[in-house]
Amino acid sequence: MRAFFSLISQFVPLIVTFVLAGASYWLAAQSEIDLFGLSKKADSTTIDSYINQFNLQSKDFKNNTVSMLQGQRAEHHPANDTWVISTPRIQRVQADGGLLTGQADQALYMPKTDRIDLNQNVRIHSVSGGVPTDIETAHLEIDQSKNTVSTRFPVKGSRPGQTFTANGVVMNQTTGEIETQGNTNIRIEAKP
Amino acid sequence: LQSDSKASITIDANKMTYSEKNSINVFSGNVLLTRGSLIIRGDKLTLTQRPDGTQFAKVEGSPAKFRQQRDSGNSDVLMINGSGNTIEFDGKTATVTFSGKANIQKTTNGDLTEEISGSKIVYEQNTEFLSVTGSTADNGSNTPRVQAVIKPRKE
Numbered sequence: 001m002r003a004f005f006s007l008i009s010q011f012v013p014l015i016v017t018f019v020l021a022g023a024s025y026w027l028a029a030q031s032e033i034d035l036f037g038l039s040k041k042a043d044s045t046t047i048d049s050y051i052n053q054f055n056l057q058s059k060d061f062k063n064n065t066v067s068m069l070q071g072q073r074a075e076h077h078p079a080n081d082t083w084v085i086s087t088p089r090i091q092r093v094q095a096d097g098g099l100l101t102g103q104a105d106q107a108l109y110m111p112k113t114d115r116i117d118l119n120q121n122v123r124i125h126s127v128s129g130g131v132p133t134d135i136e137t138a139h140l141e142i143d144q145s146k147n148t149v150s151t152r153f154p155v156k157g158s159r160p161g162q163t164f165t166a167n168g169v170v171m172n173q174t175t176g177e178i179e180t181q182g183n184t185n186i187r188i189e190a191k192p
Numbered sequence: 193l194q195s196d197s198k199a200s201i202t203i204d205a206n207k208m209t210y211s212e213k214n215s216i217n218v219f220s221g222n223v224l225l226t227r228g229s230l231i232i233r234g235d236k237l238t239l240t241q242r243p244d245g246t247q248f249a250k251v252e253g254s255p256a257k258f259r260q261q262r263d264s265g266n267s268d269v270l271m272i273n274g275s276g277n278t279i280e281f282d283g284k285t286a287t288v289t290f291s292g293k294a295n296i297q298k299t300t301n302g303d304l305t306e307e308i309s310g311s312k313i314v315y316e317q318n319t320e321f322l323s324v325t326g327s328t329a330d331n332g333s334n335t336p337r338v339q340a341v342i343k344p345r346k347e
């Protein structure tokens with residue numbers, strides 16, 4: 001047994017040398033990768049351009065709607081092709097007289113999907129069929145291709161003679177349909 | 193109570209859909225409608241807003257339940273409890289229609305004083321007028337029967 005250990009102990013320095021050599025090669029390889037940024041994913045926080053006094057107006061000839069998106073500053077993030085807009089204001093006018101105006105602390109505009117996400121202190125005023133609806137929530141998604149406004153966050157809404165609260169809502173601007181989600185409470189004022 | 197008609201309506205439910213075109217709200221899931229002392233519970237409530245500002249509510253349940261306090265003019269607490277597969281509440285004519293195993297119970301200070309059942313009961317809130325349509329008798333005869341139980345007033 002003693003002879004066996006003495007034999008093994010002769011190889012220990014050789015093994016240690018190999019381990020150290022391998023480790024240093026691996027470290028070198030890693031730093032090279034970092035140097036050329038080969039493994040680094042595109043960082044979604046980096047911006048490649050910005051616009052002050054951002055003002056975007058568009059006309060959708062198919063749905064015959066005119067949309068406007070404004071903001072104090074818009075920064076473009078190439079990683080996910082998203083514009084991050086501060087103090088955004090939106091306005092949307094439909095052929096049938098439907099109107100949607102809104103504001104928030106921040107907006108994300110995704111041109112590819114034609115979608116606007118409004119975040120923090122979101123206030124929406126919508127007129128559909130001549131009836132105004134006002135909505136307050138923390139987050140709202142405006143899908144311009146589907147012409148819907150929706151949120152899965154708690155929402156407070158009011159219409160003439162009615163106020164409602166719910167855990168989410170979907171408003172279809174084309175049909176004027178509103179669908180709430182989660183516990184819904186609605187209060188209808190008595191006829192004066 | 194007379195004052196109920198001047199109270200606002202509050203509705204709680206799991207979900208609501210509202211159609212702009214015909215001003216109809218549909219509530220579903222644990223529906224509770226309250227208006228002053230009036231309470232209606234059911235599984236589904238369809239509320240129609242009329243141009244004149246009044247409402248028509250249709251509540252479906254298994255069964256749907258109705259409860260309201262009646263004006264007594266003295267210290268007695270008069271209640272009316274009703275149930276049916278469908279309860280229709282017309283805010284304009286102040287009538288409540290119970291249909292499908294319709295049943296109404298009147299109580300005074302918690303004591304049952306009157307119970308009426310039939311296939312359909314129309315209750316006029318302002319006049320407290322009740323009209324009842326019978327349901328097929330237990331013995332299978334085709335003549336619709338109405339059943340009313342009126343308890344003697346306590347001495």
